[in-house]
Amino acid sequence: MIIMAHKKSKLKKRNEIAIAISVALMATLPIQVSAQQESTVEKVIVTGTRMMDRSAADSPVPVDIISGDELRINSSSDIQDMLRTAIPSFDINTQPISDAATIVRPANLRGLSPDNVLVLVNGKRRHRGSIISFLGGGISDGAQGVDISAIPSMAIKQVEVLRDGASSQYGSDAIAGVINFILKDNSEGFEVSTRYGSTYEGDGNNYTLSANAGLPLGDTGFVSLTAEIRDVEGTVRSVVRDDVAAMVSAGYTPAFNFQTMNNYTGDVPQYWGQPDVEGDIKFFINSAFEISEAAEVYMFGNYGEREVTGGFFYRNPVTDGNQRGGVYRGPRVDPLTGLADPDGVHSVLVGDLDGLGVGGSCIAGIPIGGEGNVFPDPNFLAQVAADDNCFSFINTIPGGFVPRFGGNNEDMAIAVGIRGELKIGTGLFYDASAQRGSNKTDFFIRNTINASLGPATPRDFVPGGQEQTETQFKLDFVYRVDAGLESDVNIAFGTEYREEEFDLFAGDEASYALGPLASQGFSSSSNGFGGFPADTSASQDSTAFYIDVESDITEKVTLAVAVRAEDFSEFGNTTDYKIAGIYHFSDDFRIRGAISSGFHAPTAGQANITNVTTQNVQGVLIDQGTLPLSSAAGQLASNFIESLGNGRPELGTEDAQNFAIGVGFNLAGSTWTIDYYNIELTDRVALGANVDFLEALTFAAPSGTNFETVSEALTSLDAQGIIDRQQFVGLDDLSQFRFFSNSFGTTTTGVDVVGNISFDLWGGDSRVTVAANYNKTEVDSVGTVNPIGAGRVAAIEDLLPNTRANVSWSHTEGNIRTLxxxxxxxxxxDTGNGVNGVGAQVLIDAQVAYQFSEQLEFVLGADNLLDAYPEKNPGAGGSGELYSESSPFGFNGGSWYLQARFTY
Known part of the structure; x- marks a missing residue:
């Protein structure tokens, strides 16, 4: 957003144009200044309202404003963690083993899904990330939100977080609120910052080097450039699982070599902790240039890339309860013959390389017994190893393995436009803009196998990639009319066209291959994250028109009304509204409120993606799949769901009703705002309850048919011509499936409290700020056609703390600044992991800064100063996760950082 300084009289007209038109890009959402920004000077709102010179005290709805400098006062170098510290209703978690959600972490505002939050940069809609969060902790399951971490904190002038519904102004997604990142617009100056930090445990080392330079563009413009380089070392907060401990205790020799299992650390068999972030490079540009007294052109954009590597669960080669189906686990066999016997002992799977019934025969499985029930029979092991026609992974990878999964993410965007007054003096302002953005992730998975390829399997794979691309054209107008009221009537109107495309890129052939051993029970595709077999593309577009009217009716009363109609190519049309107002009883007391409707349209990716993920369900690792309704597997599964009598799954928009009321008052030198909100969401876009895949396949078979395994069912149905096996590649090991559909409804209620007081202390300036949020979401309906499960209900209602608060004391005296x-x-x-009844906790952050000279500052700080940890996971022995990954403040313990900052 470009607001030119009022320094020279010749720039006065330009300033009026810039203010009027830049806010014309945004909705009528006046701002409440948060505690972080409050001062004795009345602040002029530049985001939300389309009226010029609107003060924060006149705001009908709340928005937190955090300056870029204050946002960066913590140890984290990721902007999402910075927002978590600054905004109590904003939540973000570390994602150790969450498939693609490890690469682009899902964030929540007011406890709602990431795609219920609209993200803007300079008032323009930011494109979504390429990742759909299939493992989103329950709250974010299936969400496709914006990749906020692609934005470097050094580029930010301030962040404005609207805490109210705004679909009538912005369109889809603005249900929980709007986050607007305003870029620096400096035409001079240079700043460079270097930071190094680590955890108290000595891991998680990280550094950030960032710089910003402002340059003049002729006499009437600027170019602000920001670059950042960042690297974060992973942490390990894992424990030795019970099954592994049993192997070690029983003397199973390969279990001692943990380094071989995970290719990461020799201390534990399984990686679980903060992911590694390497080569994180970000570049942002923001510029504008006045071409006449009545017009200005502008441009801003970015490029960034990073590599993120997380972990997967350990694949146990022998212990019955945690063996990986289709890799090690074989049928029950006779311990004397190794042949299949339903009353026998469990075994390790053996494959016949030249095919069953061709050439020499092999045993069905290597019997397992001995102390701890972990020893493959050595005679049968030797027999399989000696026969070139027989194969088992227990011979080639005897210690099991831990896949390492990650991706290379690339993000880029550009926005260009021209804004001004159509003719000076007419009061009709315009802004015409075009923008395009994309976020692409190329996946990799290492130290794993495609079991169906047998001994020919690679150990590292490229499963393919995903890309989200969005294009937007906007034309906005603002017209001011003198109607004899306290202020002019602002009439804003405009139109917007937006197109989004979601692309899947095929992986290498081995990552999705249905190898020769697939028919013998060995799973296909790269284990843990199967490759995409072909390039696919899906798109949708929307067209919107809006009108927005706002005015000060009297000295005490302000009213704003907005209506927006939007039509989606895939999901029909919707019309939304908003009415907001504020009444000033006095200079020190005011009441405000708003009522509005909102919506969220499914993305093209949500409607068309197929995904298989590994989940820990009550201590057992199983594969769960997401199938598009339009796919062959989706249609087969839809038939099964319809047969249950609840209807056929469909996918459309979700709808919301927002209500808010609040007060603002000044008391004894302090300022306070208290706001209540209520958000009712119906027909929420969701991944429904998991359905047994084997049951769905059995339903498709002739009556009376029974199958023991999914692989058997797929092979049989293909032979009967009921399905095409190739359309089900990668689903051999699938235990459960689910759909995107409109399923359930929720009601979210809460209260925000923001307070600020400044005072003199010890010869310096002190300020105490309070920001607190109470938020509660209740599931009103689980849905009928494709209901969500009890675990998801529990996560939505209880996974996040109902109460969050930050109390800060900052003090400046001479060259020393403290926080x-x-x-x-x-x-x-965290009901899903048995971490229940976790008590409240307080974490302390501290920072001291010394201004060595006018240009140079040194900073020493600590987050979580007292080294607090969440309660340990009672199921850690089964999963290897020492703490719940849903901990609202992470699980790394305390951390420290050193920073040097040079400005010129």
Whole structure:
């Protein structure tokens, strides 16, 4: 957003144009200044309202404003973690083993899904990330939100977080609120910052080097350039699983070599902790140039890339409860013959390389017995190893393995436009803009196998990639009319066309191959994350028209009304509204409120993607799949769901009703705002309850048919011509499936409290700020056709703390600046992992800065100063996860950082 300084009289007209038109890109959402920004000077709103010179005290709805400098006061170098510290209703978690969600972490505002939050940069809609979060902790399951971490904090002038519904102004997604990142617009100056930090445990080392330079563009323009380089070392907060401990205790020799298992650390068999982030490079540009007294052209954009590597669960080669189906686990066999016997012992799977019934025969499985029930029979092991026609992974990878999964992410965007007054003096302002953005992720998975390829399997794979691309054209107008009221009537109107495309890129052939051993029970595709077999593309577009009217009716009363109609090519049309107002009882007390409708349209990716993920369900690792309704597997599964009598799954928009009311007052030198909100969401876009895949396949077979395994069912149905096996590649090991559909409804209620007081202390300036949020979401309906499960209900209602608060005390005296901040997290439950009844906790952050000279500052700080950890996971022995990954403040413990900052 470009707001030119009022320094020279010749720029006065330009300033009026810039202010009027830049806010014309945004909705009528006046701003409440948060505690971080409050001062004795009345602040002029530049985001939200289309009226010029609107003060924060006149705001009908709340928006937090955090300056770029204050945002960066913590140890994290990721902007999402910075927002978590600054905004109590904003939540973001570390994602150790979450498939693609490890690469682009899902964030929540007011406890709602990431795609219920609209993200803007300079008032323009930001394109979504390429990742759909299939493992989103319950709250974010299936969401496709914006990749906020692609934005470098050094580029930010300030962040404005609207805490109210805004679909009538912005369109889809603006249900929980709007986050607007305003870029620096400096035409001079240079700043460079270097930061190094680590955890108290000595891992998680990280560094950030960032710089910003402002350059003049002729006499009437600027170019602001920002670059950042960042690297974050992973942490390990894992424990030795019970099954592995049993192997070690029983003397199973390969279990001692943990380094061989995971290719990462020799301390534990399984990687679980903060992911590695390498080569994180970001570049942003923001510029504008006045071409006449009545017109200005502008441009901003970015490029960034990074590599993120997380972990997967350990694949146990022998212990019955945690063996990987289709890799090690074989049928029950006779311990004397190794032949299949339903009453026998469990075994390790053996494959016949020249095919069953061709050439020499092999045993069905290597019997397992001995102390701890972990020893493959050595005689049968030797027999399989000696026969070139027989194969088992227990011979080639005896210690099991831990896949390492990640991706290379690339993000880029550009926006260009021209804004001004059509003719000076007419009061009709315009802004015409075009923008295009994309986010692409190329996946990799290492230290794994495609079991169906047998001994020919590679160990590293490229499963393919995903890309989200969005194009937008906007034309906005603002016209001011003198109607004899306290202020002019602002009439804003405009139109917008937006197109989005979601592309899947095929992986290498081995990552999705249906190898020769598939028919013998060995799973196909790269284990843990199967490759995409072909390039696919899906797109949708929308066209919108809006009108927005706002005015000060009297000295005490302000009203704003907005209506927006939008039509989606795939999901029909919707019309949304908003009415907001504020009444000033006095200079020190005011009441405000808003009522609005909102919506969220499914993305092209959500409607068309197929995905298989590994989940830990009550201590057992199983594969769960997401199938598009339009696919062959989706249609087969839809038939099964319809047969249950609840109808056929469909996918459309979700709808919302927002209500908010609040007060603002000044008391004894302090300023306070208290706001209540209520958000009702119906027909929420969701991944429904998991359905047994084997049951669905059995339903498709002739009556009376029974199958023991999914692989058997797929092979049989293909032979009967009921399905085409090639359309089900990668689903051999699938235990459960689910769909995107409109399923359930929720009601979210909450209260925000923001307070600020400044005072003199010890000869310096002190400020105490309070920001607190109470938020509660309740599931009103689980849905009928494709209902969500009890675990998801529990996550939505209890996974996040209901109460969050930050209390900060900052003090400046001479060359020394200090900050002490208490972060309060209320109790929460992680029912899925048995981490229930977690009590409230307070984390302390501290920072001291010394201004060595006018240009140079040194900073020493610590986050989580007292080294607090969440409660340990009672199921850690089964999963290897020492703490719940849903911990609202992470699980790394305390951390420290050193920073040097040079400005010129």
């Amino acid at each position: 002490l901040r208490a972060n309060y997290y209320g109790g929460w439950d």
